[in-house]
Amino acid sequence: MLELTNTRLHDEDRQGEAFSPSVDHNYTTGKKFYIESYGCAMNFADSEIVASILQGKGFGATRNFEEADLVLVNTCSIREKAEQTVRSRLHIFRQLKRSKPSLLIGVLGCMAERLKSKFLEEEKLVDLVVGPDAYRTLPVLIEEAEGGQKAVNVLLSREETYADISPIRIDSNGVTAFVSIMRGCNNMCSFCVVPFTRGRERSRDAISIVKECEALYNEGYREVTLLGQNVDSYYWYPNSDNVDNEFISGAANNSPSTGGGRGEAVTFAMLLETVAKISPLLRVRFSTSHPKDITDDVLHIICRYENICNYIHLPVQSGSNRILQLMNRTYTREWYMSKIKRIREIIPDCGISSDIITGFCTETVEDHLDTLDLMKFARYDMSYMFFYSERPGTLAAKRYQDDVPEETKKRRLDEVVKLQNKLSRESNLKDIGKTFKVLIEGDSKRSAGDWRGRSTQNKVIVFPKKGFDFVKGDYAFVKIHDCTGATLIGEAIITTDAPMVEMEISATL
Ligand code: SAM
Numbered sequence: 001m002l003e004l005t006n007t008r009l010h011d012e013d014r015q016g017e018a019f020s021p022s023v024d025h026n027y028t029t030g031k032k033f034y035i036e037s038y039g040c041a042m043n044f045a046d047s048e049i050v051a052s053i054l055q056g057k058g059f060g061a062t063r064n065f066e067e068a069d070l071v072l073v074n075t076c077s078i079r080e081k082a083e084q085t086v087r088s089r090l091h092i093f094r095q096l097k098r099s100k101p102s103l104l105i106g107v108l109g110c111m112a113e114r115l116k117s118k119f120l121e122e123e124k125l126v127d128l129v130v131g132p133d134a135y136r137t138l139p140v141l142i143e144e145a146e147g148g149q150k151a152v153n154v155l156l157s158r159e160e161t162y163a164d165i166s167p168i169r170i171d172s173n174g175v176t177a178f179v180s181i182m183r184g185c186n187n188m189c190s191f192c193v194v195p196f197t198r199g200r201e202r203s204r205d206a207i208s209i210v211k212e213c214e215a216l217y218n219e220g221y222r223e224v225t226l227l228g229q230n231v232d233s234y235y236w237y238p239n240s241d242n243v244d245n246e247f248i249s250g251a252a253n254n255s256p257s258t259g260g261g262r263g264e265a266v267t268f269a270m271l272l273e274t275v276a277k278i279s280p281l282l283r284v285r286f287s288t289s290h291p292k293d294i295t296d297d298v299l300h301i302i303c304r305y306e307n308i309c310n311y312i313h314l315p316v317q318s319g320s321n322r323i324l325q326l327m328n329r330t331y332t333r334e335w336y337m338s339k340i341k342r343i344r345e346i347i348p349d350c351g352i353s354s355d356i357i358t359g360f361c362t363e364t365v366e367d368h369l370d371t372l373d374l375m376k377f378a379r380y381d382m383s384y385m386f387f388y389s390e391r392p393g394t395l396a397a398k399r400y401q402d403d404v405p406e407e408t409k410k411r412r413l414d415e416v417v418k419l420q421n422k423l424s425r426e427s428n429l430k431d432i433g434k435t436f437k438v439l440i441e442g443d444s445k446r447s448a449g450d451w452r453g454r455s456t457q458n459k460v461i462v463f464p465k466k467g468f469d470f471v472k473g474d475y476a477f478v479k480i481h482d483c484t485g486a487t488l489i490g491e492a493i494i495t496t497d498a499p500m501v502e503m504e505i506s507a508t509l
Protein backbone atom coordinates (compact mmCIF):
# COMPACT_ATOMS: atom_id res chain seq x y z
CA MET A 1 0.00 0.00 0.00
CA LEU A 2 1.32 3.40 -0.88
CA GLU A 3 0.28 6.56 0.79
CA LEU A 4 1.50 10.01 0.09
CA THR A 5 1.58 11.31 3.63
CA ASN A 6 0.52 10.11 7.01
CA THR A 7 -2.42 11.76 8.60
CA ARG A 8 -4.14 10.65 11.70
CA LEU A 9 -6.93 8.94 9.81
CA HIS A 10 -4.75 6.17 8.52
CA ASP A 11 -1.39 6.79 10.03
CA GLU A 12 1.32 4.38 8.88
CA ASP A 13 3.39 5.37 11.93
CA ARG A 14 0.63 4.10 14.22
CA GLN A 15 0.22 0.65 12.64
CA GLY A 16 0.95 -1.92 15.32
CA GLU A 17 0.97 0.71 18.04
CA ALA A 18 0.65 -0.72 21.53
CA PHE A 19 -1.52 0.58 24.30
CA SER A 20 0.31 2.95 26.59
CA PRO A 21 -1.21 3.25 30.07
CA SER A 22 -1.36 6.94 30.89
CA VAL A 23 -1.36 6.37 34.65
CA ASP A 24 -0.15 3.46 36.69
CA HIS A 25 -3.50 1.76 36.81
CA ASN A 26 -4.46 0.08 40.05
CA TYR A 27 -5.42 -3.31 38.75
CA THR A 28 -7.24 -5.82 40.88
CA THR A 29 -7.00 -9.01 38.81
CA GLY A 30 -3.20 -9.04 38.94
CA LYS A 31 -3.31 -9.57 35.18
CA LYS A 32 -2.10 -7.34 32.43
CA PHE A 33 -3.28 -6.92 28.87
CA TYR A 34 -1.35 -5.78 25.83
CA ILE A 35 -3.22 -4.44 22.80
CA GLU A 36 -1.80 -3.72 19.38
CA SER A 37 -3.87 -1.92 16.74
CA TYR A 38 -3.96 -1.87 12.93
CA GLY A 39 -6.01 -0.10 10.28
CA CYS A 40 -7.94 3.13 10.31
CA ALA A 41 -8.71 5.66 13.03
CA MET A 42 -11.95 3.84 13.81
CA ASN A 43 -10.03 0.74 14.79
CA PHE A 44 -7.75 2.77 17.06
CA ALA A 45 -10.83 4.35 18.64
CA ASP A 46 -12.21 0.83 19.22
CA SER A 47 -9.02 -0.19 21.02
CA GLU A 48 -9.64 2.70 23.41
CA ILE A 49 -13.08 1.25 24.14
CA VAL A 50 -11.60 -2.23 24.69
CA ALA A 51 -8.98 -0.74 27.05
CA SER A 52 -11.76 0.96 28.99
CA ILE A 53 -13.78 -2.28 29.30
CA LEU A 54 -10.74 -4.25 30.50
CA GLN A 55 -9.54 -1.63 32.96
CA GLY A 56 -13.09 -1.46 34.31
CA LYS A 57 -12.79 -5.17 35.06
CA GLY A 58 -9.50 -4.72 36.92
CA PHE A 59 -6.99 -5.56 34.19
CA GLY A 60 -3.76 -3.61 34.10
CA ALA A 61 -2.17 -2.49 30.84
CA THR A 62 1.33 -2.98 29.53
CA ARG A 63 3.25 -1.88 26.46
CA ASN A 64 5.52 -4.90 26.69
CA PHE A 65 3.80 -7.99 25.30
CA GLU A 66 6.32 -10.26 27.05
CA GLU A 67 4.93 -9.29 30.45
CA ALA A 68 1.28 -9.58 29.38
CA ASP A 69 -1.22 -12.25 30.46
CA LEU A 70 -3.51 -11.33 27.59
CA VAL A 71 -2.31 -10.21 24.14
CA LEU A 72 -4.93 -8.65 21.88
CA VAL A 73 -4.54 -7.65 18.25
CA ASN A 74 -7.14 -5.27 16.88
CA THR A 75 -7.15 -6.05 13.19
CA CYS A 76 -8.01 -4.60 9.79
CA SER A 77 -9.23 -6.46 6.69
CA ILE A 78 -9.43 -3.61 4.25
CA ARG A 79 -6.48 -4.77 2.14
CA GLU A 80 -4.64 -8.07 1.95
CA LYS A 81 -1.38 -6.55 3.17
CA ALA A 82 -2.97 -5.46 6.46
CA GLU A 83 -4.09 -9.06 7.05
CA GLN A 84 -0.64 -10.45 6.27
CA THR A 85 0.99 -8.12 8.79
CA VAL A 86 -1.41 -9.23 11.52
CA ARG A 87 -0.87 -12.89 10.72
CA SER A 88 2.89 -12.60 11.13
CA ARG A 89 2.42 -10.83 14.48
CA LEU A 90 0.16 -13.65 15.65
CA HIS A 91 2.91 -16.19 14.87
CA ILE A 92 5.32 -14.21 17.06
CA PHE A 93 2.84 -14.16 19.96
CA ARG A 94 2.23 -17.88 19.47
CA GLN A 95 5.94 -18.53 20.01
CA LEU A 96 5.79 -16.63 23.31
CA LYS A 97 2.88 -18.84 24.39
CA ARG A 98 5.13 -21.90 24.12
CA SER A 99 7.21 -20.65 27.03
CA LYS A 100 4.20 -19.15 28.85
CA PRO A 101 1.22 -21.51 28.36
CA SER A 102 -1.14 -19.41 30.50
CA LEU A 103 -0.85 -16.54 28.00
CA LEU A 104 -4.10 -15.84 26.15
CA ILE A 105 -4.00 -14.48 22.61
CA GLY A 106 -7.02 -12.78 21.08
CA VAL A 107 -7.95 -11.33 17.72
CA LEU A 108 -10.34 -8.38 17.67
CA GLY A 109 -11.98 -6.37 14.93
CA CYS A 110 -12.50 -6.91 11.23
CA MET A 111 -10.29 -9.98 10.73
CA ALA A 112 -12.01 -11.67 13.67
CA GLU A 113 -15.25 -11.44 11.80
CA ARG A 114 -13.73 -12.74 8.58
CA LEU A 115 -11.35 -15.45 9.74
CA LYS A 116 -12.78 -16.81 12.99
CA SER A 117 -12.70 -20.52 12.23
CA LYS A 118 -9.39 -20.36 10.39
CA PHE A 119 -7.60 -18.72 13.34
CA LEU A 120 -9.25 -20.78 16.05
CA GLU A 121 -9.64 -24.24 14.61
CA GLU A 122 -7.50 -24.65 11.50
CA GLU A 123 -4.38 -22.71 12.42
CA LYS A 124 -4.89 -22.74 16.22
CA LEU A 125 -3.26 -19.35 16.37
CA VAL A 126 -5.46 -17.76 18.99
CA ASP A 127 -7.61 -18.46 22.07
CA LEU A 128 -10.14 -15.67 21.62
CA VAL A 129 -11.89 -14.20 18.61
CA VAL A 130 -14.00 -11.11 19.22
CA GLY A 131 -15.81 -9.12 16.50
CA PRO A 132 -16.22 -5.32 16.54
CA ASP A 133 -19.69 -5.41 18.09
CA ALA A 134 -18.87 -7.91 20.86
CA TYR A 135 -16.32 -6.09 23.01
CA ARG A 136 -18.65 -5.93 26.00
CA THR A 137 -18.48 -9.72 26.19
CA LEU A 138 -14.66 -9.73 26.37
CA PRO A 139 -14.46 -10.31 30.17
CA VAL A 140 -16.74 -13.37 29.89
CA LEU A 141 -14.86 -14.66 26.86
CA ILE A 142 -11.57 -14.29 28.73
CA GLU A 143 -12.96 -16.44 31.55
CA GLU A 144 -14.09 -19.06 29.04
CA ALA A 145 -10.67 -19.07 27.38
CA GLU A 146 -8.96 -19.38 30.78
CA GLY A 147 -11.11 -22.46 31.34
CA GLY A 148 -9.67 -23.97 28.17
CA GLN A 149 -12.59 -23.25 25.85
CA LYS A 150 -12.20 -21.58 22.49
CA ALA A 151 -13.95 -18.30 23.11
CA VAL A 152 -15.61 -16.62 20.16
CA ASN A 153 -18.21 -13.92 19.64
CA VAL A 154 -18.39 -12.29 16.23
CA LEU A 155 -22.08 -11.46 16.24
CA LEU A 156 -22.81 -8.19 14.53
CA SER A 157 -25.36 -5.93 16.11
CA ARG A 158 -27.83 -3.41 14.74
CA GLU A 159 -27.70 -1.37 17.95
CA GLU A 160 -24.28 -1.49 19.58
CA THR A 161 -22.51 1.91 19.58
CA TYR A 162 -20.66 1.68 22.94
CA ALA A 163 -22.27 5.06 23.66
CA ASP A 164 -21.97 4.72 27.44
CA ILE A 165 -18.32 3.65 27.49
CA SER A 166 -15.73 6.38 28.05
CA PRO A 167 -12.74 5.41 25.96
CA ILE A 168 -9.31 5.43 27.60
CA ARG A 169 -7.07 7.46 25.29
CA ILE A 170 -4.21 5.48 23.85
CA ASP A 171 -0.81 7.10 23.35
CA SER A 172 -2.58 10.40 23.28
CA ASN A 173 -0.81 13.70 22.69
CA GLY A 174 -3.38 15.16 25.11
CA VAL A 175 -4.48 17.66 22.44
CA THR A 176 -6.33 15.76 19.70
CA ALA A 177 -8.79 12.88 20.06
CA PHE A 178 -11.07 10.75 17.91
CA VAL A 179 -14.72 10.36 18.84
CA SER A 180 -16.81 7.66 17.15
CA ILE A 181 -20.24 8.95 16.17
CA MET A 182 -21.49 5.92 14.26
CA ARG A 183 -20.55 2.34 13.42
CA GLY A 184 -20.87 0.11 10.37
CA CYS A 185 -21.83 1.12 6.85
CA ASN A 186 -24.93 0.68 4.68
CA ASN A 187 -23.21 1.51 1.41
CA MET A 188 -22.19 -1.41 -0.68
CA CYS A 189 -19.12 -0.19 -2.51
CA SER A 190 -18.25 -3.31 -4.45
CA PHE A 191 -14.55 -3.33 -3.47
CA CYS A 192 -15.12 -2.88 0.25
CA VAL A 193 -15.24 -5.41 3.05
CA VAL A 194 -16.42 -2.96 5.75
CA PRO A 195 -20.18 -3.64 5.45
CA PHE A 196 -19.42 -7.35 6.00
CA THR A 197 -16.94 -6.98 8.86
CA ARG A 198 -18.53 -4.07 10.74
CA GLY A 199 -22.19 -4.56 9.93
CA ARG A 200 -25.12 -2.20 9.44
CA GLU A 201 -24.81 1.51 9.98
CA ARG A 202 -25.97 2.85 13.34
CA SER A 203 -25.67 6.32 14.79
CA ARG A 204 -24.55 6.83 18.35
CA ASP A 205 -26.65 8.72 20.91
CA ALA A 206 -25.90 12.42 20.26
CA ILE A 207 -26.01 13.31 23.94
CA SER A 208 -23.24 10.84 24.75
CA ILE A 209 -21.14 12.21 21.87
CA VAL A 210 -21.46 15.78 23.11
CA LYS A 211 -20.70 14.69 26.68
CA GLU A 212 -17.58 12.87 25.54
CA CYS A 213 -16.41 15.95 23.61
CA GLU A 214 -17.11 18.21 26.62
CA ALA A 215 -15.16 15.87 28.88
CA LEU A 216 -12.24 15.89 26.45
CA TYR A 217 -12.29 19.69 26.36
CA ASN A 218 -12.34 19.84 30.16
CA GLU A 219 -9.35 17.48 30.28
CA GLY A 220 -7.40 19.92 28.09
CA TYR A 221 -7.98 18.44 24.64
CA ARG A 222 -8.31 21.09 21.94
CA GLU A 223 -9.43 19.08 18.91
CA VAL A 224 -11.95 16.33 18.33
CA THR A 225 -12.41 14.39 15.09
CA LEU A 226 -15.90 12.94 14.71
CA LEU A 227 -15.55 9.54 13.08
CA GLY A 228 -17.83 7.44 10.92
CA GLN A 229 -17.60 5.62 7.58
CA ASN A 230 -20.16 8.03 6.18
CA VAL A 231 -20.68 10.89 8.64
CA ASP A 232 -23.22 12.69 6.46
CA SER A 233 -25.74 9.94 7.02
CA TYR A 234 -25.55 10.40 10.81
CA TYR A 235 -29.15 10.40 12.04
CA TRP A 236 -30.26 9.92 15.61
CA TYR A 237 -33.71 10.06 17.15
CA PRO A 238 -33.99 11.15 20.77
CA ASN A 239 -36.29 8.86 22.74
CA SER A 240 -38.84 9.82 25.37
CA ASP A 241 -36.13 9.75 28.11
CA ASN A 242 -34.01 12.42 26.54
CA VAL A 243 -36.36 14.44 24.37
CA ASP A 244 -36.31 17.23 26.99
CA ASN A 245 -32.56 17.32 27.05
CA GLU A 246 -31.34 20.89 26.62
CA PHE A 247 -28.93 19.90 23.88
CA ILE A 248 -31.49 18.03 21.83
CA SER A 249 -34.09 20.78 21.90
CA GLY A 250 -31.36 23.42 21.50
CA ALA A 251 -29.71 21.64 18.60
CA ALA A 252 -32.99 21.09 16.86
CA ASN A 253 -34.00 24.72 17.24
CA ASN A 254 -30.64 25.88 15.96
CA SER A 255 -30.72 23.69 12.95
CA PRO A 256 -30.55 25.68 9.77
CA SER A 257 -31.94 22.78 7.83
CA THR A 258 -34.94 21.67 9.77
CA GLY A 259 -36.15 24.73 11.61
CA GLY A 260 -36.09 22.50 14.65
CA GLY A 261 -38.54 21.25 17.18
CA ARG A 262 -38.43 18.97 20.17
CA GLY A 263 -37.74 15.35 19.50
CA GLU A 264 -36.70 15.85 15.92
CA ALA A 265 -33.97 13.68 14.55
CA VAL A 266 -30.45 15.00 15.03
CA THR A 267 -28.60 15.28 11.71
CA PHE A 268 -24.88 15.49 11.18
CA ALA A 269 -25.06 19.26 10.60
CA MET A 270 -26.85 19.67 13.95
CA LEU A 271 -24.39 17.46 15.77
CA LEU A 272 -21.44 19.32 14.28
CA GLU A 273 -22.87 22.65 15.34
CA THR A 274 -23.55 21.48 18.87
CA VAL A 275 -20.02 20.12 19.31
CA ALA A 276 -18.61 23.37 17.88
CA LYS A 277 -20.52 25.32 20.52
CA ILE A 278 -18.75 23.53 23.40
CA SER A 279 -15.99 26.13 23.18
CA PRO A 280 -14.45 28.28 20.46
CA LEU A 281 -11.13 26.84 21.69
CA LEU A 282 -12.14 23.30 20.71
CA ARG A 283 -11.44 22.52 17.07
CA VAL A 284 -13.83 20.12 15.38
CA ARG A 285 -12.96 17.87 12.44
CA PHE A 286 -14.83 14.96 10.92
CA SER A 287 -14.30 12.03 8.57
CA THR A 288 -15.35 10.49 6.24
CA SER A 289 -17.74 12.37 3.95
CA HIS A 290 -19.38 10.48 1.10
CA PRO A 291 -19.75 12.50 -2.13
CA LYS A 292 -23.34 11.31 -2.57
CA ASP A 293 -24.39 12.49 0.90
CA ILE A 294 -22.49 15.65 1.86
CA THR A 295 -24.98 18.50 2.20
CA ASP A 296 -24.91 22.28 1.83
CA ASP A 297 -26.10 22.43 5.46
CA VAL A 298 -22.82 20.91 6.58
CA LEU A 299 -20.82 23.29 4.38
CA HIS A 300 -22.67 26.31 5.80
CA ILE A 301 -22.13 25.13 9.37
CA ILE A 302 -18.40 24.76 8.67
CA CYS A 303 -18.42 28.32 7.39
CA ARG A 304 -20.35 29.68 10.32
CA TYR A 305 -18.03 28.37 13.06
CA GLU A 306 -14.38 29.35 13.05
CA ASN A 307 -13.51 26.30 15.15
CA ILE A 308 -14.96 23.79 12.66
CA CYS A 309 -11.98 23.06 10.48
CA ASN A 310 -11.99 24.01 6.82
CA TYR A 311 -11.07 20.55 5.70
CA ILE A 312 -13.08 17.83 3.98
CA HIS A 313 -11.99 14.29 3.20
CA LEU A 314 -14.09 13.41 0.15
CA PRO A 315 -12.91 10.10 -1.33
CA VAL A 316 -13.46 9.83 -5.07
CA GLN A 317 -11.95 6.33 -5.61
CA SER A 318 -11.94 6.72 -9.43
CA GLY A 319 -12.41 9.47 -12.01
CA SER A 320 -14.07 7.18 -14.55
CA ASN A 321 -17.87 6.95 -14.70
CA ARG A 322 -17.68 3.36 -15.88
CA ILE A 323 -15.46 2.34 -12.95
CA LEU A 324 -17.50 4.37 -10.45
CA GLN A 325 -20.53 2.42 -11.56
CA LEU A 326 -18.76 -0.94 -11.19
CA MET A 327 -17.58 0.22 -7.76
CA ASN A 328 -21.21 0.99 -6.89
CA ARG A 329 -20.25 4.42 -5.59
CA THR A 330 -23.66 5.78 -6.73
CA TYR A 331 -22.33 9.09 -8.06
CA THR A 332 -20.81 10.18 -11.35
CA ARG A 333 -17.65 12.08 -12.09
CA GLU A 334 -19.83 15.14 -12.93
CA TRP A 335 -21.68 14.89 -9.58
CA TYR A 336 -18.37 14.67 -7.75
CA MET A 337 -17.00 17.71 -9.62
CA SER A 338 -20.11 19.70 -8.75
CA LYS A 339 -19.52 18.87 -5.05
CA ILE A 340 -15.93 20.09 -5.27
CA LYS A 341 -17.16 23.32 -6.91
CA ARG A 342 -19.77 23.77 -4.20
CA ILE A 343 -17.21 23.29 -1.42
CA ARG A 344 -14.92 25.88 -3.00
CA GLU A 345 -17.85 28.32 -3.47
CA ILE A 346 -19.00 28.09 0.15
CA ILE A 347 -15.61 27.58 1.84
CA PRO A 348 -13.04 29.10 -0.53
CA ASP A 349 -9.97 28.15 1.53
CA CYS A 350 -11.13 24.58 2.28
CA GLY A 351 -8.51 21.81 2.35
CA ILE A 352 -9.72 18.79 0.36
CA SER A 353 -8.32 15.26 0.36
CA SER A 354 -9.33 12.00 -1.27
CA ASP A 355 -8.95 8.22 -1.41
CA ILE A 356 -8.03 6.75 -4.79
CA ILE A 357 -7.87 3.13 -5.93
CA THR A 358 -5.92 2.15 -9.05
CA GLY A 359 -6.38 -1.02 -11.10
CA PHE A 360 -9.94 -1.86 -10.12
CA CYS A 361 -11.48 -4.69 -12.18
CA THR A 362 -11.48 -3.94 -15.95
CA GLU A 363 -9.82 -0.52 -15.50
CA THR A 364 -8.43 0.64 -18.87
CA VAL A 365 -5.80 3.27 -19.66
CA GLU A 366 -8.66 5.68 -20.48
CA ASP A 367 -10.28 5.08 -17.08
CA HIS A 368 -6.94 5.69 -15.40
CA LEU A 369 -6.44 8.93 -17.38
CA ASP A 370 -9.90 10.04 -16.22
CA THR A 371 -8.72 9.59 -12.63
CA LEU A 372 -5.59 11.68 -13.23
CA ASP A 373 -7.71 14.32 -14.92
CA LEU A 374 -10.18 14.48 -12.03
CA MET A 375 -7.33 14.80 -9.54
CA LYS A 376 -6.10 17.85 -11.44
CA PHE A 377 -9.61 19.32 -11.41
CA ALA A 378 -10.01 18.76 -7.67
CA ARG A 379 -6.47 19.97 -6.82
CA TYR A 380 -6.36 17.73 -3.77
CA ASP A 381 -4.11 18.83 -0.95
CA MET A 382 -3.53 15.23 0.00
CA SER A 383 -4.71 11.73 -0.93
CA TYR A 384 -4.58 8.19 0.38
CA MET A 385 -3.75 6.06 -2.64
CA PHE A 386 -4.05 2.30 -2.96
CA PHE A 387 -3.91 -0.34 -5.63
CA TYR A 388 -6.94 -2.58 -5.73
CA SER A 389 -6.77 -5.60 -3.48
CA GLU A 390 -9.57 -8.11 -3.99
CA ARG A 391 -11.30 -8.96 -0.71
CA PRO A 392 -13.12 -12.29 -0.44
CA GLY A 393 -16.86 -11.96 0.00
CA THR A 394 -17.19 -8.48 -1.48
CA LEU A 395 -19.50 -7.74 -4.40
CA ALA A 396 -16.53 -7.17 -6.71
CA ALA A 397 -14.99 -10.52 -5.76
CA LYS A 398 -18.29 -12.23 -6.60
CA ARG A 399 -19.15 -10.34 -9.76
CA TYR A 400 -15.97 -9.20 -11.50
CA GLN A 401 -12.63 -10.56 -12.46
CA ASP A 402 -9.61 -9.00 -10.79
CA ASP A 403 -8.08 -8.74 -14.25
CA VAL A 404 -5.66 -5.81 -14.10
CA PRO A 405 -2.15 -7.25 -13.69
CA GLU A 406 -0.46 -6.29 -10.40
CA GLU A 407 2.37 -4.62 -12.29
CA THR A 408 -0.14 -2.35 -14.08
CA LYS A 409 -2.00 -1.57 -10.84
CA LYS A 410 1.29 -0.56 -9.23
CA ARG A 411 2.48 1.46 -12.21
CA ARG A 412 -0.80 3.39 -12.26
CA LEU A 413 -0.58 3.88 -8.52
CA ASP A 414 2.89 5.29 -8.98
CA GLU A 415 1.52 7.78 -11.52
CA VAL A 416 -1.29 8.77 -9.19
CA VAL A 417 1.19 9.25 -6.32
CA LYS A 418 3.50 11.35 -8.50
CA LEU A 419 0.63 13.58 -9.58
CA GLN A 420 -0.57 13.94 -5.99
CA ASN A 421 2.96 14.88 -4.88
CA LYS A 422 2.94 17.61 -7.52
CA LEU A 423 -0.52 18.86 -6.48
CA SER A 424 0.43 18.86 -2.79
CA ARG A 425 3.58 20.78 -3.51
CA GLU A 426 1.69 23.34 -5.62
CA SER A 427 -0.88 23.73 -2.88
CA ASN A 428 1.87 24.23 -0.27
CA LEU A 429 3.77 26.74 -2.42
CA LYS A 430 0.60 28.85 -2.58
CA ASP A 431 0.65 29.05 1.22
CA ILE A 432 4.05 30.72 1.39
CA GLY A 433 3.61 34.23 2.74
CA LYS A 434 0.26 33.42 4.37
CA THR A 435 -0.40 33.22 8.11
CA PHE A 436 -2.24 30.29 9.68
CA LYS A 437 -3.68 29.66 13.09
CA VAL A 438 -1.94 26.49 14.28
CA LEU A 439 -3.04 24.18 17.06
CA ILE A 440 0.21 22.96 18.64
CA GLU A 441 0.22 19.16 18.99
CA GLY A 442 3.78 18.63 20.23
CA ASP A 443 7.43 18.65 19.23
CA SER A 444 8.31 18.44 15.57
CA LYS A 445 9.44 14.94 14.62
CA ARG A 446 12.81 16.24 13.43
CA SER A 447 13.76 18.67 16.20
CA ALA A 448 12.70 19.27 19.79
CA GLY A 449 13.52 22.93 19.11
CA ASP A 450 10.47 23.17 16.83
CA TRP A 451 6.73 22.86 17.43
CA ARG A 452 4.50 20.79 15.20
CA GLY A 453 0.81 21.55 14.69
CA ARG A 454 -1.88 21.81 12.06
CA SER A 455 -3.74 24.50 10.21
CA THR A 456 -7.51 24.41 9.89
CA GLN A 457 -6.91 22.86 6.43
CA ASN A 458 -5.18 19.94 8.18
CA LYS A 459 -1.73 20.83 6.87
CA VAL A 460 1.20 20.06 9.13
CA ILE A 461 3.07 23.22 10.11
CA VAL A 462 6.42 23.34 11.96
CA PHE A 463 7.97 26.43 13.49
CA PRO A 464 10.74 27.27 15.99
CA LYS A 465 9.84 27.40 19.69
CA LYS A 466 12.41 30.08 20.41
CA GLY A 467 11.16 33.45 21.57
CA PHE A 468 7.66 32.27 22.61
CA ASP A 469 6.18 30.57 25.67
CA PHE A 470 3.80 28.23 23.93
CA VAL A 471 2.77 24.91 25.39
CA LYS A 472 1.10 21.94 23.71
CA GLY A 473 -2.57 22.73 23.06
CA ASP A 474 -1.98 26.46 22.49
CA TYR A 475 -2.91 28.22 19.30
CA ALA A 476 -0.18 30.16 17.52
CA PHE A 477 -0.27 32.34 14.43
CA VAL A 478 2.46 31.18 12.10
CA LYS A 479 3.68 32.93 8.97
CA ILE A 480 4.86 30.48 6.32
CA HIS A 481 8.17 31.04 4.58
CA ASP A 482 9.01 27.60 3.17
CA CYS A 483 7.54 24.18 2.49
CA THR A 484 8.18 20.58 1.56
CA GLY A 485 5.62 18.40 -0.21
CA ALA A 486 4.02 17.45 3.11
CA THR A 487 4.88 20.25 5.56
CA LEU A 488 4.66 24.02 5.81
CA ILE A 489 7.54 25.75 7.61
CA GLY A 490 7.15 29.11 9.28
CA GLU A 491 7.69 31.45 12.23
CA ALA A 492 5.25 32.32 15.00
CA ILE A 493 4.25 35.96 14.81
CA ILE A 494 2.26 36.64 17.97
CA THR A 495 1.55 34.80 21.20
CA THR A 496 -1.57 32.82 21.78
CA ASP A 497 -4.43 33.60 24.09
CA ALA A 498 -8.12 32.85 24.28
CA PRO A 499 -9.15 36.19 22.71
CA MET A 500 -7.16 35.29 19.59
CA VAL A 501 -9.81 32.76 18.77
CA GLU A 502 -12.21 35.59 18.17
CA MET A 503 -9.88 37.21 15.67
CA GLU A 504 -10.61 36.84 12.01
CA ILE A 505 -7.72 35.02 10.42
CA SER A 506 -6.92 36.09 6.93
CA ALA A 507 -4.18 35.39 4.48
CA THR A 508 -2.90 38.92 4.86
CA LEU A 509 -2.71 39.05 8.67
N1 SAM B 1 -15.93 5.00 4.19
C1 SAM B 1 -14.90 5.60 3.48
C2 SAM B 1 -15.36 6.02 2.10
O1 SAM B 1 -16.39 5.69 1.63
O2 SAM B 1 -14.60 6.67 1.44
C3 SAM B 1 -13.68 4.74 3.33
C4 SAM B 1 -13.41 3.67 4.24
S1 SAM B 1 -12.14 2.51 3.80
C5 SAM B 1 -11.79 2.00 5.41
C6 SAM B 1 -10.75 3.51 3.38
C7 SAM B 1 -10.29 3.41 1.97
O3 SAM B 1 -9.68 2.16 1.73
C8 SAM B 1 -11.35 3.50 0.89
O4 SAM B 1 -11.79 4.80 0.66
C9 SAM B 1 -10.66 2.91 -0.31
O5 SAM B 1 -9.96 3.89 -1.04
C10 SAM B 1 -9.67 1.94 0.33
N2 SAM B 1 -10.09 0.56 0.07
C11 SAM B 1 -11.18 -0.07 0.54
N3 SAM B 1 -11.25 -1.32 0.04
C12 SAM B 1 -10.17 -1.47 -0.75
C13 SAM B 1 -9.70 -2.55 -1.56
N4 SAM B 1 -10.36 -3.68 -1.64
N5 SAM B 1 -8.54 -2.36 -2.24
C14 SAM B 1 -7.87 -1.20 -2.18
N6 SAM B 1 -8.28 -0.15 -1.44
C15 SAM B 1 -9.42 -0.28 -0.74
Ligand code: SF4
Binds near residue numbers: 188189195230290
Ligand atom coordinates in the same frame (compact mmCIF):
# COMPACT_ATOMS: atom_id res chain seq x y z
FE1 SF4 C 1 -16.60 0.87 2.39
FE2 SF4 C 1 -18.08 2.35 0.72
FE3 SF4 C 1 -18.85 2.02 3.26
FE4 SF4 C 1 -16.71 3.53 2.70
S1 SF4 C 1 -18.83 3.95 2.08
S2 SF4 C 1 -16.89 1.95 4.30
S3 SF4 C 1 -15.82 2.45 0.98
S4 SF4 C 1 -18.73 0.43 1.71
